[in-house]
Amino acid sequence: MEFQAIIMAAGRGSRMSDLTSCMPKALLPVANRPLVWYPVNMLETSGFSEATIVVCETDLQSILKTLEQICDVKIKLHFVSIPYEEDWGTLDSLRHIADQIKSDLLVVSCDLICSVQLHQMADLHRTRDAALTMLLAPSPDVSEASVPGGKANRKVEHDVVGLSPDNRLLFISSEADLEQTLTFKHSFLKKFPMVRLKNRVMDAHLYFMKRSLLDHACDGALSTSTTIKGEFIPHLVRRQFRRRHCAKDQDQSLNMTADVRQDGGENEDGFSRLVQEYSTHPNDSASMRDCFHGDRMKCYAIMVKDELCVRVNTLVSYCEANRQMAKELARVGVLDEPLVAPSVQIPSKSTVGADSLMAEGSSVGERSGIKRSVIGKHCVIGDHVKITNCIIMNHVTIEEGSTLSGTVVCSEARLGAKCELKDCLVTGGQSVIGKSTNEVIVNLEQLMEVE
Structure with a gap:
């Protein structure tokens, strides 16, 4: 090997x-x-x-x-x-x-x-x-x-x-x-006359x-x-x-200033010119070797x-x-697997978008809609539920009339009827009712154990 x-x-x-x-x-x-x-x-x-x-x-x-x-x-x-x-x-x-x-x-x-x-x-x-x-x-x-x-x-x-x-x-x-100024030795620049x-x-x-x-x-x-x-x-x-x-x-050191925090992938031209100015090696492949x-x-x-x-x-x-x-699985070799598992039953008046995933054993109620979301295994989604841009892990129950947007719900959580969550994080095993926005709903005892 x-x-x-x-x-x-x-x-x-x-x-x-x-x-x-x-x-x-x-x-x-x-x-x-x-x-x-x-x-x-x-x-x-x-x-x-x-x-x-x-x-x-x-x-x-x-x-x-x-x-x-x-x-x-x-x-x-x-x-x-x-x-x-x-x-x-x-x-x-x-x-x-x-x-x-x-x-x-x-x-x-x-x-x-x-x-x-x-x-x-x-x-x-x-x-x-x-x-x-x-x-x-x-x-x-x-x-x-x-x-x-x-x-x-x-x-x-x-x-x-x-x-x-x-x-x-x-x-x-x-x-x-890094500071704004990088320092390189003259010997380094002679050896490497072109640096990106x-x-x-x-x-x-x-x-x-x-x-x-x-x-x-x-x-x-x-x-x-x-x-x-x-x-x-x-x-x-x-x-x-x-x-x-x-x-x-x-060797004398050379101070070269480059704004390393500016946007963009490279800051090459000015740097390379300075390197060439102080270099005695011609810029060709033979000298690089x-x-x-x-x-x-x-x-x-x-x-x-x-x-x-x-x-x-x-x-x-x-x-x-x-x-x-959810859109790129083919690029890691997952070619023939359906986005929605065959075992998932979707009522005729409910929709699961082509940009969503649903794992085996999950179910969707009447007149519910799922867009740009990932639904895990054995989840129960009730009637009239709207889920957009969410991550729902395994064994989650979402009761009827709930609306979720931009939310992560961890395994074994339960969301009550007509629950409304926007940009929230619900940790594992939590029961949630009512409305929340930009909140982390967490079991404090579990979090203290981890930290």
């Missing part, structure tokens, strides 16, 4: 705790499929025969049962649990299973929904003899997205990256950590890595680092340019173009993913 696949599914969903208070983040339903199914399916359709899933010990049985019994996954899955009491990051989890990893590896988060062809990334990783190859995507624009509860943080974490013409990863930083500086970039949390990086992660210098994205990768990118010999560095010659460690990145790439790590992105995947 050339690459050993590792799915990170132990995260607790701290930025969407209203949703994860009653179920693991990995099992949150997106288009009526558990979130973790998407990376598992991506690996399976890409030819992987097995994968390791890292889970929290308290979630092991529920995730195992869902994937093996409900989702009919064909790929062989190995589960590794980590202690619930430990607040481990992704790099901690990799160290925990390092002795089980015998080859180069592919690490992917359980919250990634992606249609990228993995063999293309693997080809780049091999041909460039890269230590690391990571997937990047344009940051989503959620400024106009409706958010259940009304108070959810719409802020998206942007990264700023610097790439060479052949996608060598030369620089990476969270946009929030991109802002509003999202790290997709999909990485091809050499096995030797795990040994490096266990070194004393990195023993306190806990995350792949926030600490390990920036360290690797910087390490690319470490000199072989400890000669005295007499010479520049790369002799590097001990090389990091590369692939930027998503037209492929589907969504991360589900906030309430905003969760809602957007459900809206998008």
